[in-house]
Amino acid sequence: MLVLTVLVNVSHIEFYIRLLIAFIFGVVIGLERARQRKIAGIRTHVLVCLGSCMIMVLSLLNEGPYRDPMRLAAQVISGITFIGAGVIWRDRRNFKHGLTTAANLWISSCLGLVIGYGLYDIAVFTGFLMFLAIQISKGLEKKGFIPDKYRVEQYDDDDDD
Secondary structure (H helix, E strand, O other), X not given: OHHHHHXXXXXXXXXXXXXXXXXHHHHHHHHHHHHOOOOOOHHHHHHHHXXXXXXXXXXXXXXXXXXOHHHHHHHHHHHHHHHHHHOOEEOOOOOEEOHHHHHHHHHHHHHHHHHHHOOHHHHHHHHHHHHHHHHHHHHHHHHOOOOOOOOOOOOOOOOOO
16 A cells, blocks of 8 residues: 555646546547557557656646646657658558558647646547548548549559550
8 A cells, every 4th residue: 555655646646637538539549440450559649648648647747847747748749740750651662651641640649748737628529520520531531422442443563565
C-alpha cells in the first residue's frame, strides 16, 4: 500500500484521467484501423495518443516564467508528421498507400494533445467526426459516388509497342 501511495500523486488524479481517456481513444481508433487490416492498428494509435497526452500534461505542469504549453505540443505535431511520412509508400503503378493511416496517426496525436489539455468535449466530438468521416467515405465508395480506391485499372507492363 505504501508503494501505491508513493506512486500515485493525489494532485495528479485529473492527469491520470486524461491519460486513461487518451488510452481509450487510442484503442477505439486503432481497433477500427486494425479491423480494416491497416498497418497502424491498436498499439500504434494507443502509443501515439498516450504519448501526445503525456507531453501536453508535462507542458501544463511546467513552471516558471517561460511556461508555454504549446511549445511541446508543436514538437509533437512535427514528430508525428515525420512518423506519418514513413507509412506512406507508392507501389510500382505509382499508387499511393498509407495516406489515411498517416492522417489517422496525426489526428490521434492531436486528440492526445486535446485530451492532455483537458478539453474532453472537443476530443469526443472530434473522435466521433473521425469515425464518421471514414464510414461515410466507405459508404460513398460502395454506392459508386466516389471511385473505389482499391480498384486500379490494369496497365499493360509491356512497353514493346
